[in-house]
Amino acid sequence: MATAIQCRDLRKTYDGKVEAVRGLNLEIQTGECFGLLGPNGAGKTTTIEILEGLLEPTSGEVSILGHSWRENERELREWLGISLQETRLSEKLSVRETVGLFASFYREPRSTDDVLEEMQLTEKADAWVGKLSGGQRQRLAVATALVSNPKILFLDEPTTGLDPQSRRQLWDIIGEFQGAGGTVLLTTHYMDEAERLCDRLAIVDYGQIIAEGTPADLIERLGGHHVVEFAISGNSDSAALEIWQELPSVESVREEDGMVGLSVREPHLTIPALLDAIDKQGHQLEHLTTRQASLEDVFVRLTGRHLREE
Amino acid sequence: MSVAEKIPVVTIPSPKRPVRRNGRWAGYWHLLWARLLELKREPEVVFWVFVFPLLLAAGLGIAFRNKPVQAAPVAIVSGAAADRAEALLQRSPRHASFKIDVLDESAARKGFRLGKYDLVIQPDLAGGLRYLYDPARPESVLARAEVDDALQAAAGRKDVVATSEITSSEPGSRYIDFLIPGLLGMNLMNSGMWGVGFALVDMRQRKLLKRFVGTPMRRGDFLAALLSSRLVLMIMEIGLLLSLGVIFFHMKVLGSIFTIVLLGSIGALCFGGVGLLTASRAQKIESVSGLMNLVMMPMWIFSGVFFSYERFPAMAQPLIKALPLTALNDALRASILEGTPLVHQWPRLLVMALWGGISFVLALRWFRWT
Ligand SMILES: Nc1ncnc2c1ncn2[C@@H]1O[C@H](COP(=O)(O)OP(=O)(O)OP(=O)(O)O)[C@@H](O)[C@H]1O
Ligand SMILES: [Mg+2]
Numbered sequence: 001m002a003t004a005i006q007c008r009d010l011r012k013t014y015d016g017k018v019e020a021v022r023g024l025n026l027e028i029q030t031g032e033c034f035g036l037l038g039p040n041g042a043g044k045t046t047t048i049e050i051l052e053g054l055l056e057p058t059s060g061e062v063s064i065l066g067h068s069w070r071e072n073e074r075e076l077r078e079w080l081g082i083s084l085q086e087t088r089l090s091e092k093l094s095v096r097e098t099v100g101l102f103a104s105f106y107r108e109p110r111s112t113d114d115v116l117e118e119m120q121l122t123e124k125a126d127a128w129v130g131k132l133s134g135g136q137r138q139r140l141a142v143a144t145a146l147v148s149n150p151k152i153l154f155l156d157e158p159t160t161g162l163d164p165q166s167r168r169q170l171w172d173i174i175g176e177f178q179g180a181g182g183t184v185l186l187t188t189h190y191m192d193e194a195e196r197l198c199d200r201l202a203i204v205d206y207g208q209i210i211a212e213g214t215p216a217d218l219i220e221r222l223g224g225h226h227v228v229e230f231a232i233s234g235n236s237d238s239a240a241l242e243i244w245q246e247l248p249s250v251e252s253v254r255e256e257d258g259m260v261g262l263s264v265r266e267p268h269l270t271i272p273a274l275l276d277a278i279d280k281q282g283h284q285l286e287h288l289t290t291r292q293a294s295l296e297d298v299f300v301r302l303t304g305r306h307l308r309e310e
Numbered sequence: 311m312s313v314a315e316k317i318p319v320v321t322i323p324s325p326k327r328p329v330r331r332n333g334r335w336a337g338y339w340h341l342l343w344a345r346l347l348e349l350k351r352e353p354e355v356v357f358w359v360f361v362f363p364l365l366l367a368a369g370l371g372i373a374f375r376n377k378p379v380q381a382a383p384v385a386i387v388s389g390a391a392a393d394r395a396e397a398l399l400q401r402s403p404r405h406a407s408f409k410i411d412v413l414d415e416s417a418a419r420k421g422f423r424l425g426k427y428d429l430v431i432q433p434d435l436a437g438g439l440r441y442l443y444d445p446a447r448p449e450s451v452l453a454r455a456e457v458d459d460a461l462q463a464a465a466g467r468k469d470v471v472a473t474s475e476i477t478s479s480e481p482g483s484r485y486i487d488f489l490i491p492g493l494l495g496m497n498l499m500n501s502g503m504w505g506v507g508f509a510l511v512d513m514r515q516r517k518l519l520k521r522f523v524g525t526p527m528r529r530g531d532f533l534a535a536l537l538s539s540r541l542v543l544m545i546m547e548i549g550l551l552l553s554l555g556v557i558f559f560h561m562k563v564l565g566s567i568f569t570i571v572l573l574g575s576i577g578a579l580c581f582g583g584v585g586l587l588t589a590s591r592a593q594k595i596e597s598v599s600g601l602m603n604l605v606m607m608p609m610w611i612f613s614g615v616f617f618s619y620e621r622f623p624a625m626a627q628p629l630i631k632a633l634p635l636t637a638l639n640d641a642l643r644a645s646i647l648e649g650t651p652l653v654h655q656w657p658r659l660l661v662m663a664l665w666g667g668i669s670f671v672l673a674l675r676w677f678r679w680t
Pocket of ligand 1: 014015018019020038039040041042043044045046047085
């Protein structure tokens with residue numbers, strides 16, 4: 001498989017002060033859907049804009065479909081479809097005029113009406129952009145990217161602000177695009193979105209990749225596919241955490257707001273032992289849940305913080 | 311070795327069949343059309359570019375229209391000799407140009423102070439008359455001269471030189487004739503600066519410029535479309551203002567329409583260039599607004615929009631004439647009012663071309679798309 005996007009040791013320092021990206025390496029294959037996942041300010045937008053050739057990196061190499069931005073900008077632009085995190089399109093143009101305008105920049109664009117239909121905007125085709133809802137604007141932004149008939153689609157937080165139904169529609173469209181041979185690079189805050197959409201993803205924090213792999217890989221690396229969370233009466237001091245670590249099949253332990261979370265391989269071995277141990281300590285069990293491990297757990301495990309933490 | 315060199319160039323089949331092919335100029339035409347649609351749909355633009363200058367021209371044209379000189383109000387201080395002075399004035403063939411009140415001295419002086427009378431006539435004990443007037447008030451000076459002339463003539467003075475009079479208020483020399491080309495020039499400057507500069511900073515602030523740069527759009531086409539939209543508007547601005555002048559104020563346009571439109575184009579492009587430069591780096595609407603007012607302010611004052619710049623000291627004249635709006639206003643006046651051909655106006659055209667050209671080149675060098 002050929003490489004669609006590659007970057008090596010990418011660094012970006014804003015105004016000589018803010019180190020937004022610090023030594024980031026990526027290699028994305030054609031036909032792949034790759035996700036950049038990370039909290040606010042992690043450097044996702046900075047990274048994706050450098051890859052899109054809109055920002056000059058402070059240092060590092062970027063190659064898109066085997067070309068560098070310096071040598072082949074115009075050709076590359078024909079092949080990319082971009083949706084920025086925040087663009088306010090002209091409010092006094094209609095949806096169809098806006099998509100038509102973007103189509104006019106490309107040598108061989110897709111038909112405007114096809115794209116509008118795909119993005120479920122046909123009904124709003126003659127409405128002014130200023131009169132659209134937030135979600136409809138978001139879909140329009142993706143439509144302006146798709147109309148170019150791109151080989152690679154760059155989407156910076158495409159589903160932020162969409163209702164669950166619109167999100168799922170957009171996932172379908174991205175899936176279809178990928179199914180037809182397209183490559184996708186997207187950023188998101190949403191775990192379920194990353195798990196559902198991305199073949200591979202990278203978790204970005206403070207401008208660096210702290211973990212990379214398929215969603216299943218990353219969860220596997222957490223050590224267990226299950227999470228057991230419980231709370232007990234009385235204060236469980238931190239020394240107690242070691243007791244939980246000793247329980248059978250437990251891979252890791254963390255505590256948060258009085259809730260203890262165990263990453264567990266086989267809950268049916270852990271839970272009876274856990275109940276015994278609590279009993280022996282003379283505590284009361286106040287709360288107990290088990291669930292599938294998610295990327296959120298991966299993130300918390302890696303950074304000690306939650307992904308959506310502001 | 312760079313990453314790019316190591317990886318072979320790959321070609322991937324496009325995911326969907328392309329439906330159409332765009333020609334070289336598709337982007338330009340779409341950008342121009344989109345810009346014009348946006349302008350048309352923006353009520354503020356329609357008001358400031360078209361309605362406001364018309365209102366201004368109509369308002370000023372009516373306020374300063376040439377009207378017959380009003381009768382000069384004159385006060386005569388009551389007393390023994392007052393009746394004789396009044397009778398003399400009434401007998402004069404010009405009595406219609408005075409409005410005479412007879413009243414006591416303090417009331418007359420008070421009226422004079424307040425500007426109610428232009429002149430106070432006070433008969434003295436020796437049978438003569440004393441004029442009280444203000445040499446700093448033109449109407450007062452005029453009233454004195456007229457009254458004196460009328461009185462002397464009525465009292466039997468013989469004029470030794472035979473004189474006759476012709477009056478002139480022909481179209482071409484009135485204030486409205488001076489005003490309309492000036493307003494046209496100012497309007498081309500305002501809408502050029504705002505239409506280009508404001509639009510650019512607004513798009514930059516909205517990240518729309520960045521989004522455009524993310525497409526294969528030719529950047530030169532984008533700027534060209536923006537300037538072209540100015541030309542389309544310019545033709546409408548000229549048409550409207552000149553029609554107003556011709557229809558309502560019976561203005562005579564001596565130059566050819568072609569010359570005037572050509573001048574308008576040069577002016578519009580010149581200010582488009584200046585607007586581009588002003589907006590080349592600003593990130594915020596607020597900062598570009600200040601900058602534009604700073605650039606335009608001297609020209610509103612010095613470039614002879616509402617009154618002739620000849621009134622400024624001679625020392626300042628070369629500087630004033632080097633301003634692009636002065637050049638445009640002078641050229642428009644010469645073409646519209648006198649029919650001067652363009653070839654005789656090359657210094658003015660040069661001033662505009664230099665301002666526009668240098669601004670454009672600098673703007674391209676400094677321009678920030680993101
Ligand atoms: N133009 C800029 N000038 C200075 N600092 C910037 C600029 N743009 C971004 N930054 C800083 O760089 C860091 C990374 O920002 P970036 O926008 O890439 O984050 P992000 O991962 O996209 O965040 P979010 O999820 O909120 O969109 C932040 O600390 C931000 O403050
Ligand atoms: Mg971002």
